[in-house]
Amino acid sequence: MRLVAETGIVFTREVRPTLRNPVGLVFGMAQPVVFLVVFGSLLSGLTWGDGASWQWFVPGTLIMMGLSGTVSAGYLLLAEMSGGSLDRMLVTPVSRAAMLVGRTLKESVLLLAQSTLIIVVVLPFGFRLHLVGALVAMLLLSVVGVGLGAFSCALAVVARKQEPMFYVVQQTLMFPLLMLSGVLLPIDTAPSWMRLLSRLNPLTYVVEAERALFAGDVAGSAVLGGLVSAVAFAVVGVLVGARAMRRVA
Amino acid sequence: MISTRGLTRHFKVKRRIVEAVRGLDLEVAEGELVAFLGPNGAGKSTSLRMLTTLLAPTSGEARIAGHDVRADPAAVRRRIGYVGQGNGAGPYFRVRDELVTQGRCYGFDAAESRRRADELLDTMELADLADRPAGTLSGGQRRRLDIALGMVHRPELLFLDEPSSGLDPQNRANLWEHILRLRASGTTVFLTTHYLEEADARAERVVVIDHGRIIADDTARRLKADLAGDHLTVTTDDPVRTARIADRVPLAREVVVDGNEVRLRVPDGSAVLPVLLRALDAATVDVWTAEVRRPTLDDVFLALTGRSLREVAA
Numbered sequence: 338m339r340l341v342a343e344t345g346i347v348f349t350r351e352v353r354p355t356l357r358n359p360v361g362l363v364f365g366m367a368q369p370v371v372f373l374v375v376f377g378s379l380l381s382g383l384t385w386g387d388g389a390s391w392q393w394f395v396p397g398t399l400i401m402m403g404l405s406g407t408v409s410a411g412y413l414l415l416a417e418m419s420g421g422s423l424d425r426m427l428v429t430p431v432s433r434a435a436m437l438v439g440r441t442l443k444e445s446v447l448l449l450a451q452s453t454l455i456i457v458v459v460l461p462f463g464f465r466l467h468l469v470g471a472l473v474a475m476l477l478l479s480v481v482g483v484g485l486g487a488f489s490c491a492l493a494v495v496a497r498k499q500e501p502m503f504y505v506v507q508q509t510l511m512f513p514l515l516m517l518s519g520v521l522l523p524i525d526t527a528p529s530w531m532r533l534l535s536r537l538n539p540l541t542y543v544v545e546a547e548r549a550l551f552a553g554d555v556a557g558s559a560v561l562g563g564l565v566s567a568v569a570f571a572v573v574g575v576l577v578g579a580r581a582m583r584r585v586a
Numbered sequence: 587m588i589s590t591r592g593l594t595r596h597f598k599v600k601r602r603i604v605e606a607v608r609g610l611d612l613e614v615a616e617g618e619l620v621a622f623l624g625p626n627g628a629g630k631s632t633s634l635r636m637l638t639t640l641l642a643p644t645s646g647e648a649r650i651a652g653h654d655v656r657a658d659p660a661a662v663r664r665r666i667g668y669v670g671q672g673n674g675a676g677p678y679f680r681v682r683d684e685l686v687t688q689g690r691c692y693g694f695d696a697a698e699s700r701r702r703a704d705e706l707l708d709t710m711e712l713a714d715l716a717d718r719p720a721g722t723l724s725g726g727q728r729r730r731l732d733i734a735l736g737m738v739h740r741p742e743l744l745f746l747d748e749p750s751s752g753l754d755p756q757n758r759a760n761l762w763e764h765i766l767r768l769r770a771s772g773t774t775v776f777l778t779t780h781y782l783e784e785a786d787a788r789a790e791r792v793v794v795i796d797h798g799r800i801i802a803d804d805t806a807r808r809l810k811a812d813l814a815g816d817h818l819t820v821t822t823d824d825p826v827r828t829a830r831i832a833d834r835v836p837l838a839r840e841v842v843v844d845g846n847e848v849r850l851r852v853p854d855g856s857a858v859l860p861v862l863l864r865a866l867d868a869a870t871v872d873v874w875t876a877e878v879r880r881p882t883l884d885d886v887f888l889a890l891t892g893r894s895l896r897e898v899a900a
């Protein structure tokens with residue numbers, strides 16, 4: 338119970354600057370929107386025609402946004418570690434776990450807001466919305482967001498003495514994670530070792546579930562796989578992250 | 587309130603071991619106001635970080651209000667306030683928001699947190715800055731916010747790591763007003779400072795640390811009397827005989843002749859000077875000038891280490 342209340346306090350603190358200046362939220366979306374517009378239009382002209390490419394691309398874009406957006410959890414944590422404000426928080430009775438979850442929850446909620454915006458943007462271009470599927474998809478995305486934010490925080494703690502390491506590792510991990518999840522290009526035609534790696538990537542299942550959900554297939558096995566994978570990812574992320582937070586001090 | 591035994595912290599830096607704090611033994615009673623004084627790198631912040639549960643000791647133990655910092659950090663955290671050497675407020679957060687958050691972190695409800703935040707905005711003269719992100723404040727304004735953050739929950743024990751650094755003289759005086767008011771209300775205050783005058787004038791007790799070890803611990807007055815003593819300077823027509831007479835003054839030390847000037851150190855200069863003058867008069871030595879100079883804490887540090895704190899700190 339206390340953990341919930343404390344998480345709320347940390348979450349409120351973290352989310353307030355965004356509420357006070359929501360324009361930043363839109364700037365954070367520039368990359369996925371540009372990506373969506375360029376690639377989406379390109380491919381719709383080439384292969385599928387009508388609006389079908391959106392159905393394939395939007396879920397991937399949301400995952401991509403999740404990956405790049407939740408990085409800021411670690412980035413902000415790094416800044417607060419070197420500035421001294423994290424120390425101030427660490428001396429209060431608030432638990433380390435609440436500090437971590439509150440932070441990642443904020444990233445997750447922002448991700449939710451951003452995905453809603455993206456969906457609204459693509460609707461006029463022929464994106465077919467299956468409401469229930471979309472809602473479950475967003476829920477799934479926010480669960481993954483918690484995991485991603487938590488891992489990012491853990492990385493920030495590990496790299497706190499050599500900040501550049503944070504960016505190096507983050508970038509190095511991000512690209513293969515993205516490629517191997519089938520976000521950008523279908524993985525079916527890839528060589529078998531790559532397909533194997535992609536099967537080991539928890540995000541792959543999430544991407545598949547997102548695609549199924551946005552296609553309106555709520556009850557398929559892909560959705561179950563995605564949910565299990567996302568929850569497991571988030572739980573492991575939070576455990577690793579909370580452990581790391583306890584190591585800061 | 588604070589009790590440490592053999593408190594030690596080592597850091598490993600590039601396979602070398604830095605002994606930041608070596609076997610700190612310290613007892614601070616409830617209601618004391620203690621200044622922790624030492625040159626850069628002496629181990630002040632490291633000690634404070636161990637006492638505030640931010641850093642695990644390499645060995646030794648520390649108890650705060652009876653609670654072991656390692657075994658029961660949560661209990662320690664509930665009882666203390668901490669103003670670190672860095673910035674307590676996050677740069678992207680508004681001044682008032684951070685104060686409100688701080689209240690919430692210590693279990694105040696939302697209304698109480700807002701009330702307390704407004705109160706502190708007033709007393710720390712931050713009201714005009716309340717809606718600005720902390721990152722846009724000047725150094726001194728930010729320091730005032732840091733201090734306000736440390737006082738939000740009215741802790742029974744407050745640690746301050748160089749609270750006055752970056753403050754102009756007027757704000758430093760204000761800060762001391764707050765500290766003395768806290769002290770009057772029973773708060774135990776443990777602070778580090780570089781300002782010798784500050785430790786000298788305000789703290790009841792001065793703990794001097796150098797190379798991770800406590801080298802002196804007493805009231806500023808006694809430290810100065812015991813370790814440095816007052817400087818007496820007399821100029822006379824006969825420095826040689828003056829020096830001989832000065833040597834016979836009880837507890838006189840370091841008698842030095844320099845031209846017509848004779849300097850010596852004694853624990854209580856104002857009491858010794860008349861005695862010395864009378865003795866010189868009786869010996870028909872003609873005294874031209876006489877002066878007592880009070881020692882500073884820098885003299886204490888110099889006497890203890892052979893180095894001047896001013897030079898080391900610069």
Ligand SMILES: Nc1ncnc2c1ncn2[C@@H]1O[C@H](COP(=O)(O)OP(=O)(O)OP(=O)(O)O)[C@@H](O)[C@H]1O
Binds near residue numbers: 599629
């Ligand atoms: N995290 C750390 N890693 C490695 N060495 C450290 C670390 N923190 C402190 N040290 C070293 O420990 C020693 C004591 O540092 P500390 O910060 O406690 O000094 P200080 O008395 O607070 O100095 P200052 O007056 O400059 O604030 C220094 O030699 C410092 O370099």
Ligand SMILES: [Mg+2]
Binds near residue numbers: 631632671
């Ligand atoms: Mg320091």
